[in-house]
Amino acid sequence: MDTDKHDTPDSTPPTTVDALELLRALVRIPSPNPPGDTQAIAAFIAERMRAAGCQVSTPAPEVKPEAINVIATIGSGDPVIMLHAHIDTVPIAVTEAGHWRVDPYAAEIKEGKLYGKGSIDDKAPLAAMMAVLIEAAQVADQLRGTLVLVAAAEEEVGGQLGTRWLADNGHLPQSDFIVVGEQTDNRVATAHKGVMRATVRAQGHSVHATNPDRGVNAITAMARAVLALEQYHRDLAARVHPMVGVPTCNVGVITGGSTANAVPDACEVK
Known part of the structure; x- marks a missing residue:
């Protein structure tokens, strides 16, 4: 992905998006899983990406229509770069609730740190990826390639009705490069553990x-x-x-x- 190097003298750089304010807005929309209802947060993401000029779709599986995913696209042609993050969070456990010293959905900032449920897993990477596409959309005519944002539901319960469902049903494009946003202390991770769930x-x-x-x-x-x-x-x-x-x-x-x-x-x- 690149922008055209032969910009005209009158071309202006894109306006910087405030990713922190995007993150605060995302944290303020609860999306615990279970139950996995992502309608409100998906609507927010879809609206912001459409307003930026992206092509947006909001597919959801018939067996769980409230588990809405958002796919936003800007640009065309190769290379295709996918930015992937999930929009559901783990729920607040009964015993956990009493340990919060702030409202977990207020996205308060104290001493340079933002506190909120899902602020790291996975709404901070999501906010950064949204900001990338919003800024890229401002110079869409200069892009050489395609940027795809996948804001997936159902990750916290295994992804079978989220990313797996999206892939199996043809909603995800073949990509040359995929960046998955997770908490890695800002280090590139090229592998991760698998999971097996048993009863x-x-x-x-x-x-x-x-x-x-x-x-x-x-x-x-x-x-x-x-x-x-x-x-x-x-x-x-x-x-x-x-x-x-x-x-x-x-x-x-x-x-x-x-x-x-x-x-x-x-x-x-x-």
Whole structure:
């Protein structure tokens, strides 16, 4: 991607876009996943990119129409450079909420730092990429190549109805170069870890808690499995990859039992 070097004497450089204000606006639009409703933030992005002069589409899968993606394009021809970021964030956990000392959706700036849910993952890279396209659109006639912004939904839950769905359904162009915006301490990362999500279930036998030995406690059984997974996580530390570090294992959710006075007959971890 380049601009025409043979500018006329009257050509003026593009007006600089305030990426910080873009970021603050993005943070102020909650987009937690789950539930993964990106309608509000997608509408904001689409409006800003259309106003800049980009061609914009907002595809969404039929099975989850509220998971809207935004694809903005400026320029034409080769090379095609894609800038990719996601618009959903992890939700604010129940126990996390009390630890916030600012409104997580106010995008407050204190001592030179912006605080807000999703401010790093992934709305800061998204704001920077939006600013690039908005500025490029001001000199669209000088561009030699195509810039594509993909603001994808569903990344926080695996991307099957986000980037994977976009690719499988022909919404993404063949690209010569792709920049994926994630938190890398401003260092170029050329590889990243994959992910495997698993659900483990323990089955027990429920009896009244006054005589628990007559039953089989599924939570107690699962506790042994959780401890084994914790040991597995520690063992993985010995498997160091030169580019992406060490693999990890995390138990993120546990559910089981129905009442305190009964032996639980089922327990599940993810």
